[in-house]
Structures are given as structure tokens and as C-alpha cells.
Amino acid sequence: MIEYKKYTLENGLRLLVHEDDSTPMAAVNILYDVGSKDESEAKTGFAHLFEHLMFEGSSNIPDFDGPLQRAGGESNAFTSSDITNYYDVLPANNLDTALWLESDRMLSLNFSEEALAVQKKVVSEEFKQRNLNQPYGDVWHHLMALTYENHPYKWPVIGKNLDHIEAFELQDVKDFFFKHYRPQHAIMCISGGVNADEVFEKVNKWFGAIPKGETYSRNVPQENMQSAYRIKKVESDVPMDAIYMTFKMPGRRDDAFYAADMISDILSAGSSSRFNQKLVKESKLFVEAHAYITSNIDPGILVMEGKLHNGVSFEEAENAIWKIVEELRTDGIADRELQKVKNKIESHIRFSQSGILNRAMDLCYFELLGDIELINTEADKYGSVSADEIIEALNKYVQKDKASVLHYKSNQ
Amino acid sequence: MSLTLDRTLVPDLQMAETVPLREAEKLAIGNFSQAYLVNAGKNDLIKIDLIFKAGRKYESKRLQSLLTARLLREGTSEKSAAEIAELLDFYGASFKIRPGLDHVTISVFSMRKYIREVLNLSVHLINDASFPQNELDIVRDNALQKLEVNLQKTKYLASRAFRLHLFGDGHHYGYADDVAEYNSIQTTDLQSHKAATLFAENASVFISGKIAAETIEIIKDELSKIRSQKDEVHPSKATLKTYQTDRIILPKEGAIQAAIRVGKPIISKRHADYPKLSILNTILGGYFGSRLMSNIREEKGYTYGIYSTLVNLQDAAYFAIGTEVNVDVADDAHAEIMKEIQRLIDEPVSADELNLVRNYLIGGLMQSVDGAFRTSSALQSLYLFDLNTQYFHDFVDTIRQVSSGDLQEMAAKYLSPETLSTIIARNE
Numbered sequence: 001m002i003e004y005k006k007y008t009l010e011n012g013l014r015l016l017v018h019e020d021d022s023t024p025m026a027a028v029n030i031l032y033d034v035g036s037k038d039e040s041e042a043k044t045g046f047a048h049l050f051e052h053l054m055f056e057g058s059s060n061i062p063d064f065d066g067p068l069q070r071a072g073g074e075s076n077a078f079t080s081s082d083i084t085n086y087y088d089v090l091p092a093n094n095l096d097t098a099l100w101l102e103s104d105r106m107l108s109l110n111f112s113e114e115a116l117a118v119q120k121k122v123v124s125e126e127f128k129q130r131n132l133n134q135p136y137g138d139v140w141h142h143l144m145a146l147t148y149e150n151h152p153y154k155w156p157v158i159g160k161n162l163d164h165i166e167a168f169e170l171q172d173v174k175d176f177f178f179k180h181y182r183p184q185h186a187i188m189c190i191s192g193g194v195n196a197d198e199v200f201e202k203v204n205k206w207f208g209a210i211p212k213g214e215t216y217s218r219n220v221p222q223e224n225m226q227s228a229y230r231i232k233k234v235e236s237d238v239p240m241d242a243i244y245m246t247f248k249m250p251g252r253r254d255d256a257f258y259a260a261d262m263i264s265d266i267l268s269a270g271s272s273s274r275f276n277q278k279l280v281k282e283s284k285l286f287v288e289a290h291a292y293i294t295s296n297i298d299p300g301i302l303v304m305e306g307k308l309h310n311g312v313s314f315e316e317a318e319n320a321i322w323k324i325v326e327e328l329r330t331d332g333i334a335d336r337e338l339q340k341v342k343n344k345i346e347s348h349i350r351f352s353q354s355g356i357l358n359r360a361m362d363l364c365y366f367e368l369l370g371d372i373e374l375i376n377t378e379a380d381k382y383g384s385v386s387a388d389e390i391i392e393a394l395n396k397y398v399q400k401d402k403a404s405v406l407h408y409k410s411n412q
Numbered sequence: 413m414s415l416t417l418d419r420t421l422v423p424d425l426q427m428a429e430t431v432p433l434r435e436a437e438k439l440a441i442g443n444f445s446q447a448y449l450v451n452a453g454k455n456d457l458i459k460i461d462l463i464f465k466a467g468r469k470y471e472s473k474r475l476q477s478l479l480t481a482r483l484l485r486e487g488t489s490e491k492s493a494a495e496i497a498e499l500l501d502f503y504g505a506s507f508k509i510r511p512g513l514d515h516v517t518i519s520v521f522s523m524r525k526y527i528r529e530v531l532n533l534s535v536h537l538i539n540d541a542s543f544p545q546n547e548l549d550i551v552r553d554n555a556l557q558k559l560e561v562n563l564q565k566t567k568y569l570a571s572r573a574f575r576l577h578l579f580g581d582g583h584h585y586g587y588a589d590d591v592a593e594y595n596s597i598q599t600t601d602l603q604s605h606k607a608a609t610l611f612a613e614n615a616s617v618f619i620s621g622k623i624a625a626e627t628i629e630i631i632k633d634e635l636s637k638i639r640s641q642k643d644e645v646h647p648s649k650a651t652l653k654t655y656q657t658d659r660i661i662l663p664k665e666g667a668i669q670a671a672i673r674v675g676k677p678i679i680s681k682r683h684a685d686y687p688k689l690s691i692l693n694t695i696l697g698g699y700f701g702s703r704l705m706s707n708i709r710e711e712k713g714y715t716y717g718i719y720s721t722l723v724n725l726q727d728a729a730y731f732a733i734g735t736e737v738n739v740d741v742a743d744d745a746h747a748e749i750m751k752e753i754q755r756l757i758d759e760p761v762s763a764d765e766l767n768l769v770r771n772y773l774i775g776g777l778m779q780s781v782d783g784a785f786r787t788s789s790a791l792q793s794l795y796l797f798d799l800n801t802q803y804f805h806d807f808v809d810t811i812r813q814v815s816s817g818d819l820q821e822m823a824a825k826y827l828s829p830e831t832l833s834t835i836i837a838r839n840e
Binding site for chain 2: 020022023024025059060061065066067069070071072073074089090091093094096097100103104107117118119120121122123124125126128129132133134135136205206209237238239240269270271272273276277280281284287288307309310336339340343344345346347348350351354355
């Protein structure tokens with residue numbers, strides 16, 4: 001049982017506190033309700049570039065990291081298509097330092113041309129390191145563009161291309177900040193060796209006077225129902241052919257999410273899973289094969305992917321995947337297999353929530369989803385899904401005319 | 413709410429003078445050479461690390477250690493690979509095997525409710541792995557395909573060549589895996605490596621978590637079934653090659669980024685200068701605010717990241733700087749790396765920067781011993797080098813007391829640029 005207290009400041013900032021007296025450390029996590037899905041198609045990659053700029057100095061403090069390191073702390077952040085999440089971990093008795101820094105950058109950034117110019121270069125190198133200089137690094141670019149027609153999930157968080165990143169200007173930074181980085185769009189969680197009421201007082205002191213911004217209504221283009229099989233073929237300088245198949249599934253707030261998620265577990269969680277046993281070990285058609293979900297807030301996707309053994313054709317590979325799906329549809333899921341998947345999920349949730357930082361991140365995310373109690377009930381939500389519900393989800397979402405398939409061919 | 417909040421004022425800091433590192437409780441379990449328990453925190457989750465002297469250092473044939481580890485869960489005298497996988501998944505357990513240069517570490521993660529079953533199976537794998545031919549073929553095949561992918565990465569090429577250069581092809585720390593070596597491994601090589609290395613007397617065990625007395629008894633009971641053997645292990649007698657400074661360019665057609673490695677063999681943590689050298693390394697490239705990150709990422713924008721590190725092995729240690737940069741700026745980035753090192757030799761670190769690094773390191777050490785799992789890892793990195801918790805406390809004292817003169821001396825003594833080698837994998 002993970003306990004927490006919730007407060008809301010007058011400016012709309014939500015604060016969660018989770019006390020853990022077994023640690024001398026504190027974690028400060030701030031989730032901003034903005035991600036790459038809030039970008040326009042002509043200007044992609046900005047939410048993530050912006051995340052870099054949040055470390056380049058704020059209205060009263062020229063450097064974010066230095067003072068935090070001086071307090072014995074460390075920070076980092078990540079951007080996804082749905083959210084941007086910042087965190088600091090430091091000795092709990094220096095909590096004020098983190099609050100001073102975080103509140104100042106929520107108040108305002110210093111909007112420096114020079115910092116923007118350098119971070120555009122850093123992000124371009126990140127783009128190259130992850131997506132261009134890496135075998136299979138551009139798969140996600142192809143795959144999302146194939147899978148989504150309207151929704152901004154169709155471009156990766158890093159952005160569509162380097163030109164977009166190059167083109168951003170300081171006015172973009174200002175506009176984005178004052179639209180999205182206002183207290184009512186943020187959820188903060190402080191966990192660790194702290195006292196909840198003292199934390200509330202401190203947070204009120206540092207964040208209470210930050211003005212509430214304009215409230216806007218989010219208008220993200222949504223997908224139409226897919227009704228035909230899609231395929232795209234690309235060639236690249238990689239050693240092995242690879243296949244990727246995606247299927248749309250319910251969003252994270254939908255009750256149907258859990259059963260759909262468990263399709264990927266039944267197919268691919270652990271080395272005893274159907275994919276590993278049948279595709280890699282028995283038939284040896286694949287060198288590796290996985291199924292997983294993107295876990296997005298708007299309808300996300302179930303992905304099935306694998307690298308093909310030398311000499312195996314794309315047709316053979318895809319047929320083998322469909323054969324497993326069809327067997328699952330017809331034969332259903334045995335009690336023990338279902339229990340196995342549930343045990344694995346329970347263990348995964350419990351191990352991942354064993355540190356104060358992960359608990360703080362999860363609390364913020366569940367609060368954003370609108371059900372903070374998921375921190376304690378999520379394992380049960382998975383636990384109560386029946387075999388029939390998983391097969392129903394399979395029948396609903398995993399069909400040939402709903403598939404988007406990428407053949408990524410080796411030209412070596 | 414205070415209307416007079418002055419945001420330009422830095423909040424007061426309180427820095428701990430000592431870092432509480434919990435001692436492990438010594439247990440007697442079967443014939444294990446060492447057994448420790450770290451019982452702390454709030455989670456009734458359990459992590460058990462079994463550390464065998466079974467890494468590359470103890471091979472009689474190349475890749476023996478890696479492949480023995482990979483096949484350990486792929487079949488026993490009684491159970492098929494599929495049955496083993498199903499059981500581990502069913503218990504929601506994880507059985508991770510890390511084959512290293514010195515040790516093979518098996519980490520078992522389990523929920524309390526299945527601990528007996530999980531350990532019973534783990535011990536069975538260690539005692540009775542049978543290395544079926546069919547499973548070796550699959551593992552080998554997949555490893556070769558992955559090697560092919562890795563050989564396309566400038567980062568992989570540079571790291572591989574770097575270790576080869578430091579230790580030599582004739583040494584177990586240096587050799588690079590290749591196709592011929594994968595193909596020459598037989599199941600009998602794996603059986604013999606297992607027989608020679610995986611037994612209780614040759615292992616240390618670290619148990620961590622919030623664990624009740626009766627659960628500890630279950631753990632002891634199950635682990636004591638790991639087989640016992642009187643013969644000792646035989647470490648390789650290969651000698652390290654004499655290190656010579658070099659500059660090596662590895663051509664990789666079409667690479668968009670160049671991978672750079674700079675480094676040399678260096679003193680290990682058993683040496684009296686090591687704590688000071690380690691603080692110097694932090695200043696150079698050991699954290700986000702380091703000299704290398706500030707210059708090469710934050711000022712020039714040449715890279716997404718650059719780090720420097722000290723790696724400790726049982727019979728050697730090395731210093732390494734690593735980064736990937738745009739090919740056009742590779743030479744300039746390399747020159748800047750050398751400039752930053754020279755600057756540590758030529759100029760004292762300012763009081764302000766040193767103070768920041770002191771606090772950063774102490775905060776980092778507090779975090780590194782926060783909770784039972786992390787405490788267990790911290791103790792392993794001491795005990796496996798025959799060091800004790802006093803070493804850790806002395807390290808904290810050194811962090812608090814080190815002077816910029818000491819650091820300058822360390823830089824001149826250990827990091828002089830003409831002693832460093834450079835490897836760059838790049839488009840020609």
C-alpha cells in the first residue's frame with residue numbers, strides 16, 4: 001500500500017506527497033501535461049527541444065544543474081508523445097534547493113538566443129546518435145508515419161527531421177512556455193524522507209505566487225478507424241531483415257486498455273512466451289521477436305516486431321506471426337498461462353515501484369490519468385481480466401485489415 | 413505566502429559529514445566462501461546475487477564463460493529450456509546472468525511468496541545445467557547475428573578496439589569475440605567450464621531486501637543445496653601486454669557520427685591515490701556538470717553526451733573517455749578533450765567548483781547506499797576487492813578534505829596527455 005497526500009494550490013498546481021521515513025533522500029518529480037502530440041506537423045520535435053532548454057537557466061538563476069549538484073542532487077527529464085517529466089533527487093534536508101530551482105523555471109525561463117543555438121546542435125547530435133548513426137535507428141519514423149494518418153503520434157518525439165529542429169526560433173520557445181508550462185498544467189510529487197505538511201508549506205512558499213496562465217482547450221486531431229491493411233517497404237544498410245506490425249488499441253484511460261495490453265504479455269512477456277518459444281526457438285524463423293504496447297493516453301498501438309533469420313522471407317515471417325495469433329484466437333488461454341502473465345505483471349509493478357523516484361513518477365502520471373489510486377489498484381486491474389476478455393480484445397484489435405506492416409530490408 | 417520572497421538568494425545548504433553505510437550481516441550458508449545479508453527498507457521483495465569466480469579470467473577456451481552463462485537456463489538433466497522459462501515466468505521471477513571479465517554474477521529477483529520455488533529452481537540450474545546441443549546452436553546463431561549488428565556501430569567498434577589495445581589479444585581482458593571463436597565452442601567446453609567454476613566454495617552470495625526471519629531460513633536452506641567441490645579454480649596465466657600509447661583510426665564507411673575513446677591503464681581502487689583520482693575523474697567527465705560536458709556538449713554542441721570513467725577489474729584498471737560526435741568535428745572534439753585534461757594539470761580547480769563536486773559526490777554516495785538493493789551492490793564493490801566499509805568512510809573523508817593542489821598532482825601523475833591512447837571509429 002503506497003500512501004500519499006494531495007493538495008491543490010490556488011494557481012492550480014497539484015501537489016502529491018509520499019512519505020518514506022526509511023530514506024534520507026527526497027525525489028521531486030514534476031510532470032507537465034504537454035508532449036509531442038501538442039506540436040504542429042510543420043514544426044515537430046519542439047516539446048523535446050524545449051525540455052533541453054529548461055536546463056539552460058531561468059528568470060533569476062543562470063544555471064539549473066550547478067546549484068542542484070552543489071546541494072548533493074541530480075536531475076534529468078524525458079519527453080514522450082504525451083508528457084514532459086522532470087525530476088530531481090537530493091538529500092531531503094536540501095529540499096528547498098530543488099523547490100527554488102523548479103519554481104524559478106516554472107515562473108519564467110531566461111530565453112537566451114545562445115542557449116537555443118547550442119541546444120539545437122545538441123539535439124541534432126542526439127537525433128544522429130539515436131536515429132541516423134544506428135542500424136534500425138529510423139524504424140520508428142517510418143512505422144509511425146505508416147500507422148497514423150491524422151494523430152500527431154505519427155511523428156516521433158525527437159521530431160520528423162533535422163530541418164524542423166534547425167528552424168525553431170526564440171519566439172517559439174516563449175509561446176510554448178507561456179501556453180504549456182503554467183502551474184495548472186503541472187503535477188508535482190515529492191517523495192522520500194519528508195513530512196507532508198512541511199512540504200506543502202514549502203511548496204506554497206515557492207510556487208504559490210506563480211501566475212496561473214490562460215487555460216486552453218486541447219484540440220488534437222484523432223484517427224479514423226483503420227479498415228485496410230497497410231504496408232510499406234524500405235531498404236537500409238543493416239545486416240538483417242526486420243518486420244514490424246502495428247495495431248491500434250485503446251488509450252490509457254480506457255477500461256479496455258488492460259485486456260488489450262495483456263495480448264502483448266501473452267504473446268511476448270518472458271522467454272516462455274509464445275513468440276520466443278515458437279518464432280525464435282522452435283521454428284528458428286526469427287533471431288528475436290517481441291510484442292509490446294506504446295501505452296499512450298490517446299489510442300496507442302500494439303507492436304509486433306522481429307528480426308528475420310538469414311534466408312527467411314518477409315512472407316514466411318509474417319505468416320508465422322499470424323499463425324500464432326490465429327492459434328491464440330482458436331485455442332484461447334489456459335488458466336496457468338493467464339496466471340503466469342498476471343504474476344509477471346504484479347512482480348514487474350512491485351519491483352518498478354520499489355524506489356522513491358519511480359513512485360513519485362507513477363503518482364504524477366496516475367493523477368494525470370485521473371485516477372491516482374491506480375498506484376495501489378493497477379495490479380488488481382490486470383489481475384481481474386479474464387482469458388475471454390483478452391481474446392475479445394484480440395478479435396477486436398488484431399485483424400489483418402487493421403494492421404500496418406513495415407518491411408525493413410537489408411541491402412547488404 | 414511571503415511577498416518578500418527573494419529568488420536570487422540561494423537557499424542554505426546542509427551537507428552530511430558522513431554517509432551511513434549499513435554493514436552486512438555475515439551468514440553461514442552451506443559451503444559458500446562468503447554469505448551476506450542486507451536486511452533493510454520496506455519492500456518485501458528479495459534480490460539475491462550469486463557471484464562466481466567464473467568470468468573470462470577463468471576460461472580455458474575463449475567465449476567459454478559467456479556461452480556457459482547464456483546457456484545456464486536453457487536445459488538441465490530434468491527440465492527443458494521451455495519448462496525452465498515457463499517456471500521462472502510463472503513465479504514472476506527474474507534470473508539474470510551477467511558474464512563479466514572476472515566474475516559471473518547471477519541475480520535472482522523474487523517476490524517473497526515464491527522465494528522457495530524460485531531458489532529451488534535457481535539452484536537446480538546451477539547444479540544441473542546440461543547444455544543441449546540444440547540450445548547452443550540457437551544461442552550461438554543469435555549471438556553471431558547480433559555481433560553483425562554491433563559491428564555496424566562506431567560506438568561498438570571503438571570500445572572493442574580500445575580494450576584490445578589496452579590489454580592485448582593474448583589476454584582474457586583484451587580479446588574481441590569473433591565468428592571463428594563462436595563456431596569452435598562445443599557443448600563439452602561449457603560443461604567443463606561449469607564443472608570447474610560453479611560451486612559453493614567458489615561463490616559469494618549477497619541477499620538483500622526486507623526479509624523476515626522465517627524467510628531467511630528458507631533462503632539459507634535452499635542455497636545450501638548448491639553443490640560443493642574441493643578443487644580450486646584455475647585463473648588464466650596470460651600476462652597483460654606492455655601498454656604503449658597509440659592513435660588508432662578505425663574506418664567505418666557511411667558513419668554519420670565518429671566514436672571517440674581516449675584512455676589508458678591506470679591504478680586500481682586498492683591504490684592509496686585512487687580516491688583522489690576518482691574525484692578528479694568526476695570533475696573531468698563524471699557528471700552532468702563536468703568539464704567535458706560543459707565544454708563539448710553545453711558550449712560547443714558537438715555531442716549529445718561525453719563521459720569519463722575509471723573501470724576496476726581484479727588484475728587491472730583503466731581510465732576511459734567516450735563520446736560520439738558529428739564526423740566533421742571529430743578532430744576538434746578530440747583536441748578539446750586533450751585541452752581539458754591539460755587544463756587539469758596546468759591550473760588548480762577553483763574552490764567553488766571543488767566545493768560543488770564535494771557536495772555532488774556526497775549526495776551521490778548517499779543515493780548509492782539508499783535501500784537494501786543498492787546497499788548490497790555498494791558492499792559487493794568493496795568486498796570483491798577485499799576492501800571494507802572503512803574504505804567507504806575514508807573515501808567520504810577524502811572527498812571532504814581533498815585540496816585543489818592534490819587534484820593537480822593527481823592529474824600530472826596519472827593523466828598526462830602523452831600517456832593516453834586514442835581510438836576513433838569514423839567515416840574516412
